[in-house]
Amino acid sequence: MARTHAEWQAFASTLTIEGRAFIDGQYVAAADGRTFDCINPANGQHLASISWAGAPEVEQAVKAARRAFDSGKWSELAPLARGRILKRFAALIREHGDELALLETLDAGKPIGDTTSVDVPGAAYCVEWFAEAIDKIGGEVAPVDPKIVGLVTREAIGVVAAVVPWNFPILMASWKFGPALAAGNAVIVKPSEKSPLTAIRLAALAKEAGMPDGVFQVLPGAGDVGKALAMHMDIDCIAFTGSTGVGKLIATAAAQSNLKRAWLELGGKSPNIVLPDCPDLAKAARAAAGAIFYNMGEMCTAGSRLLVHQDIKDAFIAEFKKAAAHYQPADPLDPTTSMGAIVDRVQYDKVLSYIDKGLTEGAELVCGGKAAHTDKGLFIEPTAFVCTGPDMTICREEIFGPVLSIITFKDVDEAIQIANDSEYGLAAAVWTSDLSTAHKVSRRLRAGTVWVNCYDEGGDMNFPFGGFKQSGNGRDKSLHALEKYTELKSTLIKL
Structure with a gap:
C-alpha cells in the first residue's frame, strides 16, 4: 500500500543514512577524514556527512577491482550464474524500494511519487534485463578457409569506472553498472557529490546479493575523484553521464593516460x-x-x-x-x-x-x-x-x-x-x-x-539511448550497451 505524506515524513525521521565509501566489500571512511555535507534541497536539512574519497581510496578501489577481475571469480563465472546474482540484486533493489526512493527524494529533491514509480523500479528493471540477456548472446564462427576455425568472441573489458549524474542518480547509475557487471567487469561507481546516497546504499545490496568483494565499489566525492579515475592507468573503461564540458575533460584525461575507452552521454537542447x-x-x-x-x-x-x-x-x-x-x-x-x-x-x-x-x-x-x-x-x-x-x-x-x-x-x-x-x-x-x-x-x-x-x-530497455554531435558517444540501454563494456577478440585455429 502506498504511503501517505505523513508516513513518508515519519519514515524520513527514522532513516539511517550511510555516508562512507564502499571498497573491497566494506564501508570505509576517507583516510584523511575528509567529508562533505549532504543537504536536503527542499528544506536545507543536513542529511549526512559523506566521506570524500581521496587518492588512497581511489588506489585501494582500483587494486581491489583489478584483483577481483583477474581472479575470475566474477568475470569467468558462467553467464547463467552471473545472471542469477544480478537477478537477486534486482530483487533486493525492489525489496528496499521505499528506502531507496526516500533516499533519492531527500538527496535530490525529486518527488516521492516519481522515485517510487520511475527511478527505483527502473533501476531494478535495468539490472534484471541485463541479467536475463547475458546467457542468450554469443559470438560468431567466421566464414573463412575450411582449414581454419575462426572464432569472433567478446570478453569483459576489465575495470570500469562509472561517473554518474545527480538528476537520476540510481537510474543513470544502473544504466552503467547493469551492463558492465553483466559483461563480467569489476565496476567502481563515482556518484555525484550532489546526490550520492542511493549509490552508497546499493553497494551493500550488491554484496548481499552475492557479488564478490571488489566487483562493485562506490567512491563518493567531487570532480577530483572523477579526474583521478579518468587518469588512472589501471582502469580500462570510463563511462560518464553529465555535462558536455566535463565530458570533454574526461575524454582528454582518458587519452592522456592509458587511452582507456571513454563512453560519454552528455548534454542536450532538445x-x-x-x-x-x-x-x-x-x-x-x-x-x-x-x-x-x-x-x-x-x-x-x-x-x-x-x-x-x-x-x-x-x-x-x-x-x-x-x-x-x-x-x-x-x-x-x-x-x-x-x-x-x-x-x-x-x-x-x-x-x-x-x-x-x-x-x-x-x-x-x-x-x-x-x-x-x-x-x-x-x-x-x-x-x-x-x-x-x-x-x-x-x-x-x-x-x-x-x-x-x-x-x-x-x-x-x-x-x-x-x-x-x-x-x-x-x-x-x-x-x-x-x-x-x-x-x-x-x-x-x-x-x-x-x-x-x-x-x-x-x-x-530495448531502445539504445545516446546522442549525436556533442551529446556524446556510445549508447546506454539495449544490447548495444553490453558492447561498450567488452572487447572483441578474433581467434584463428589452423586445422
Whole structure:
C-alpha cells in the first residue's frame, strides 16, 4: 500500500543514512577524514556527512577491482550464474524500494511519487534485463578457409569506472553498472557529490546479493575523484553521464593516460516540433509541459526548445499554460507533488540567472519566472518564454531547469533547420497527423532518439539511448550497451 505524506515524513525521521565509501566489500571512511555535507534541497536539512574519497581510496578501489577481475571469480563465472546474482540484486533493489526512493527524494529533491514509480523500479528493471540477456548472446564462427576455425568472441573489458549524474542518480547509475557487471567487469561507481546516497546504499545490496568483494565499489566525492579515475592507468573503461564540458575533460584525461575507452552521454537542447496538422493540441501541450517540467527540468532529454508553427502558436500556448499549471513546486515527500526542489544552491542560482537572461534579452514571459517557497527550500516556478528568435541565450544553452523556450517557424524546412542548429543532438520530437511527414522529419532530425506524437516515451530497455554531435558517444540501454563494456577478440585455429 502506498504511503501517505505523513508516513513518508515519519519514515524520513527514522532513516539511517550511510555516508562512507564502499571498497573491497566494506564501508570505509576517507583516510584523511575528509567529508562533505549532504543537504536536503527542499528544506536545507543536513542529511549526512559523506566521506570524500581521496587518492588512497581511489588506489585501494582500483587494486581491489583489478584483483577481483583477474581472479575470475566474477568475470569467468558462467553467464547463467552471473545472471542469477544480478537477478537477486534486482530483487533486493525492489525489496528496499521505499528506502531507496526516500533516499533519492531527500538527496535530490525529486518527488516521492516519481522515485517510487520511475527511478527505483527502473533501476531494478535495468539490472534484471541485463541479467536475463547475458546467457542468450554469443559470438560468431567466421566464414573463412575450411582449414581454419575462426572464432569472433567478446570478453569483459576489465575495470570500469562509472561517473554518474545527480538528476537520476540510481537510474543513470544502473544504466552503467547493469551492463558492465553483466559483461563480467569489476565496476567502481563515482556518484555525484550532489546526490550520492542511493549509490552508497546499493553497494551493500550488491554484496548481499552475492557479488564478490571488489566487483562493485562506490567512491563518493567531487570532480577530483572523477579526474583521478579518468587518469588512472589501471582502469580500462570510463563511462560518464553529465555535462558536455566535463565530458570533454574526461575524454582528454582518458587519452592522456592509458587511452582507456571513454563512453560519454552528455548534454542536450532538445527540439519539440509541433506542426500545424498536430493531431491533438491539448495532448501535445500536456506532453510539452511534461517534457520540460518533469523532474524540475533536470533532464538531459528535456524538451527545452518548443518549436510551434506560427499558425497555431496562440492556440497552442493557451493549452500549454493550462498544462503548466499542473506542475507546481511543493514538498517532495507529498505523493501528490508533481514538481520538487532544484538539487542544490549552485544549480538553483544558475537557473534563476537564465530566467533573468531571458527577460533581459527581451523574451516574452508566458508563465512562472521566479523562485517559489523561498522560506522553505530551493524551488522555482515552471517557466516558459516566447523567444524573439532561435539565437537567444536561453534557446541555445542547456539550462537544466524548468525553463522553456518557445520558438515559432513558418514551414517544415525552417523547423528542421532550427532544430538541427545546435551543438547537441540527444533527442527530438515531432507532432503531425501525416505518416510520411513523420518519417521524413524523423530522418532529417540529427538526434539519437526521435519521438513522434509523444515525448520521453520508451522506458523499455530495448531502445539504445545516446546522442549525436556533442551529446556524446556510445549508447546506454539495449544490447548495444553490453558492447561498450567488452572487447572483441578474433581467434584463428589452423586445422
